Amino acid sequence: MNGKMKAVVKNSRGYGAELQVVDIPQIKEDEVLIRVKATSICGTDVHIYTWDEWSESRVNPPYTFGHEFSGEVVEIGDKVTNVKPGDKVSAETHIVCGTCPQCLTGKYHICKNTKIIGVDTDGCFAEYVALPAVNLWKNPEDMPFDVASVQEPMGNAVHTVLSGEVAGKTVAIIGCGPIGIMAAGVAKAAGASQVIALDLNDYRLELARQMGATSTINSGKEDPLAAVQLLTDGHGVDVVCEMSGHPIAMNQGFKMVTNGGRVSILSLPVRPVEIDITNDVVFKGVTVQGITGRKMYETWEQVSRLLKSGQVDVKPMITHHFQLEDFAQGFDLMIQGKCGKVVLHP
Incomplete structure (x- = not known):
């Protein structure tokens, strides 16, 4: 043409x-x-x-x-x-x-x-x-x-959330941009027992709640680590989906994940981030995953079916x-x- x-x-x-x-x-x-x-x-x-x-x-x-x-x-x-x-x-x-x-x-x-x-x-x-x-x-x-x-950004959310077991687990979504908001919906659809959304933006936290978050935490208004401990009976969360890219928030994610838990990182920090590897990764036996793109075309199948079924709106x-x-x-x-x-x- x-x-x-x-x-x-x-x-x-x-x-x-x-x-x-x-x-x-x-x-x-x-x-x-x-x-x-x-x-x-x-x-x-x-x-x-x-x-x-x-x-x-x-x-x-x-x-x-x-x-x-x-x-x-x-x-x-x-x-x-x-x-x-x-x-x-x-x-x-x-x-x-x-x-x-x-x-x-x-x-x-x-x-x-x-x-x-x-x-x-x-x-x-x-x-x-x-x-x-x-x-x-x-x-x-x-x-x-x-x-x-x-569907393409929803694929990021699906890939991040479903890169490990979710059913019956507590899931924290750190960073409620559009992909984080969709991740809340995906986690809920996948059977998470709790979906805790964390951000500094009340508007976007409300969207995460509409999408399926069971609790929201404004990290600028309350201590997110204390709030997560309260919500999880002091155990921490099973799964952290890091969507913020902010060094402080990322650090908090590693501190709030429970022993043997999973941290899946989709965000792109613009500078190197300092993490306490000894105490927050090694001694806790944490699995850390870098998430990029979508699995071709497994993730697209999942996205398409979640939308068609109405499990994620x-x-x-x-x-x-x-x-x-x-x-x-x-x-x-x-x-x-x-x-x-x-x-x-x-």
Whole structure:
């Protein structure tokens, strides 16, 4: 397809972005062109927008960013057989090599040569996006486009929560950004006996409660360690899902986990974090997991089924909708923490 489209472009190495008219991408023989119907703002997009240390070292403007979306296939390459024009799709945002030791042993989500859509390549804050067909996930016809657009970040929540046993266990979710909020819903659906959400933001703690958190703790207003001890009869929590990336909160996570417990870390601290390995990991016999991306495509199956069954309802945390042109309002809300998930509609 030839022509022009509107896109949100990270135009320079500094704060912000701008709406531009750019060429509609041309697809290769193994790629698909998708008309974007809904695209949601991720914490990673906020890092790029505000131009923090991580994005400064990783991102090379100018380019179109954004990586969470849903849409409709409008054109397919000559070698594409898994989707057809008219199909409703979302996408796994990690483009993997298929040849490294990790890929060859089925661990695609930790491919050594991963490229991320909207970080290392042009993304989906646009009217159209071109992607490898192998990265596409077909959505049910009746799934709303806004719900379909948040499956990728929900996959992060599912991967983090379900990377160990959850049923009957106490689970702490530290950091209630949109993924943390979804993690509360996933933990509850998976049979956690308690889901304790911790954050400094009362607005987002309330969203976590709506999604399934059984208790919420504002760590700025009360001692989170004392509160967790009270909720767990002095034992600490079985599972910590670290979503905040804040050194103090991360430290508290290691202190509140019980002996033999699990700490699964999805967050991306911008600097090295000091942890008391001796007392909070070794002597406690704690399992620590780094969580990246989603298992391809096991996690997508789990996400799709949790949504279809109604066991997890993400609608409470989709709080704002804007036209693509009004992207700056969405980013402002994300930066201020006065929202759940913000969805843009090209």
